[in-house]
Amino acid sequence: MSELAQLFDQIETPRLFVLGDLILDRYTWGNAERVSPEAPVLVLKSDEYEVRPGGAASVAALLRGLDAEVIPLGVIGDDTAGRQLTGLLDDSGIDSASILRDPGRPTTTKERFIGRAAGRHPHQILRVDHESTQPIGPQVEADLLQQITGQLHRCDALLVSDYAKGVCTPRLLPEVITAASRRQVPVIIDPAHIDDYSRYRGADVITPNRAEAERASEMRINNPADAQHIARELCRRHSIGTAIVTLDRDGMVLATSNGNCEQHTTKPRTVHDITGAGDMVLAVIGLTQAAKTSLTDAIPLANAAAGLEVERLGVAAVTRSEIQAELDLESSTPTDNKLLTLDEMQLLAERFRRQNRRIVFTNGCFDLLHVGHLCCLQEAAQLGDVLIVAINGDAAVKQLKGSERPIVNQHDRAALLGALNCVDHVVVFDEETPHRLLRAIRPDVLVKGGTTEEVVGREVVEGYGGEIVCTKRMAGVSTTQILGPTSHPVRSSGRRPIPIRSTTTTESTSATTANGR
Numbered sequence: 001m002s003e004l005a006q007l008f009d010q011i012e013t014p015r016l017f018v019l020g021d022l023i024l025d026r027y028t029w030g031n032a033e034r035v036s037p038e039a040p041v042l043v044l045k046s047d048e049y050e051v052r053p054g055g056a057a058s059v060a061a062l063l064r065g066l067d068a069e070v071i072p073l074g075v076i077g078d079d080t081a082g083r084q085l086t087g088l089l090d091d092s093g094i095d096s097a098s099i100l101r102d103p104g105r106p107t108t109t110k111e112r113f114i115g116r117a118a119g120r121h122p123h124q125i126l127r128v129d130h131e132s133t134q135p136i137g138p139q140v141e142a143d144l145l146q147q148i149t150g151q152l153h154r155c156d157a158l159l160v161s162d163y164a165k166g167v168c169t170p171r172l173l174p175e176v177i178t179a180a181s182r183r184q185v186p187v188i189i190d191p192a193h194i195d196d197y198s199r200y201r202g203a204d205v206i207t208p209n210r211a212e213a214e215r216a217s218e219m220r221i222n223n224p225a226d227a228q229h230i231a232r233e234l235c236r237r238h239s240i241g242t243a244i245v246t247l248d249r250d251g252m253v254l255a256t257s258n259g260n261c262e263q264h265t266t267k268p269r270t271v272h273d274i275t276g277a278g279d280m281v282l283a284v285i286g287l288t289q290a291a292k293t294s295l296t297d298a299i300p301l302a303n304a305a306a307g308l309e310v311e312r313l314g315v316a317a318v319t320r321s322e323i324q325a326e327l328d329l330e331s332s333t334p335t336d337n338k339l340l341t342l343d344e345m346q347l348l349a350e351r352f353r354r355q356n357r358r359i360v361f362t363n364g365c366f367d368l369l370h371v372g373h374l375c376c377l378q379e380a381a382q383l384g385d386v387l388i389v390a391i392n393g394d395a396a397v398k399q400l401k402g403s404e405r406p407i408v409n410q411h412d413r414a415a416l417l418g419a420l421n422c423v424d425h426v427v428v429f430d431e432e433t434p435h436r437l438l439r440a441i442r443p444d445v446l447v448k449g450g451t452t453e454e455v456v457g458r459e460v461v462e463g464y465g466g467e468i469v470c471t472k473r474m475a476g477v478s479t480t481q482i483l484g485p486t487s488h489p490v491r492s493s494g495r496r497p498i499p500i501r502s503t504t505t506t507e508s509t510s511a512t513t514a515n516g517r
Helices: 005-010 056-065 080-089 140-148 172-182 210-217 224-238 276-288 293-308 321-334 342-354 371-381 394-401 409-419 433-442 458-463 478-486
Strands: 015-020 022-035 042-056 069-073 075-077 098-104 107-114 122-130 157-162 187-190 242-246 253-257 259-263 359-364 386-392 425-429 446-448 467-470
Touching: 005 293, 005 321, 015 056, 015 276, 022 056, 022 080, 042 056, 042 080, 042 107, 056 069, 056 080, 056 157, 056 187, 056 276, 069 140, 075 080, 075 210, 107 433, 140 172, 157 172, 157 276, 172 187, 210 224, 210 242, 224 242, 224 253, 224 259, 242 276, 242 293, 253 293, 259 293, 293 321, 321 342, 342 359, 342 386, 342 425, 342 433, 359 371, 359 433, 371 446, 386 394, 386 409, 409 425, 409 433, 425 433, 433 458, 458 467
Parallel strands: 015 069, 015 157, 022 107, 075 098, 157 187, 359 386, 359 446, 386 425, 446 467
Antiparallel strands: 022 042, 107 122, 242 253, 253 259
């Protein structure tokens, strides 16, 4: 386990309060494959409906997924949406008893319509908001303040998720921050997209995204250095301890009130939905601050967690074990290295499944790479999104093909395969069959070159619902025919193999993109 994964593992079960705008997210899913005859608009044929916690309730749910004890604090309407939201929280093991109901305002609801077309990844095509952005009334404000201050002694950290829906008023927040400061409870705020941050004065940490920081400072961010300057300025203006500005593909920058600055880069991601990335950053920063972890260590944890979040559609819980696995993978594997161990490939395969990417697997000796191999691999790559090639190690090839084989050692065979654009990853295995790899990676498609009728591993893949495809054989082309009776093995030079570098490009952005407010 990497050092950061170990650090994350040592965090126990803190109690966190989440104050802010509690939102109900509704999702309607369906196929969007035709245009209406009535108007030039898509027709969504719905087949699925879902509700999830949103806003501050989303932060609470994400924290619960990270094994924290959570108490949400805020205001909802006395309506069906409000009852749905508290029911979702209660079902997740989150105590909703401290949430206030105001009959005079609706529960903020965001309704998203998600369309699929031609079997591709689903995409949001429309969002409808039902809300009031008017500030809560003086009596509700006073009741909420009493609810918070009366329980601060039970709290390890206070998180504020401000979506500018009327709960985080300029009167309420300063009193909450002052009360928390007296009890030495850290306050971490994800600010609203507003001009004036004076209501956040005295907070320990704020986490604005690029657009929010630009609006609050009235300055543009063209590079990380600009973000550092703005972060320092926000701290200075509003007596804030630390500002962490999230910069999508540029990662995060941190600046403190005493002028210290740090930049933390992030890895490229295949982005499915930016919704929830900012909530995840707030959740992880809050969790680590409750455990008194340094922000220098907390930011890479938040980057990894938010990266997993944007690879999913909508706000979905990410577990500690998933984050730890991601940290282990990042620490052990260069992102451009195609040759992986089975453990590394298993972690990547799990990520590909979360991204709804179709995994194709093929295996063989690939001794003397020839045109028949190339045609098979190119055909296999067309069957999905990721092609994994497993090759038999030298000892296994010798057992299968005879004492004079392999002609080319396993490191060079792996390097040759990795140099092909159609191959995404290469794994070397020493067992007689690929069964262990298939059980670990669980590819969607197992491809067999057309050299034999038997497909080794068929029963494993078909057992979990996978597909078997046999490619066409190119007549007269095989390693045995190329070698003839006078072949001699190519011995290893004993030098380390040249690293295999990936040429695959993906749509990418940061783990720390905007909240989609």
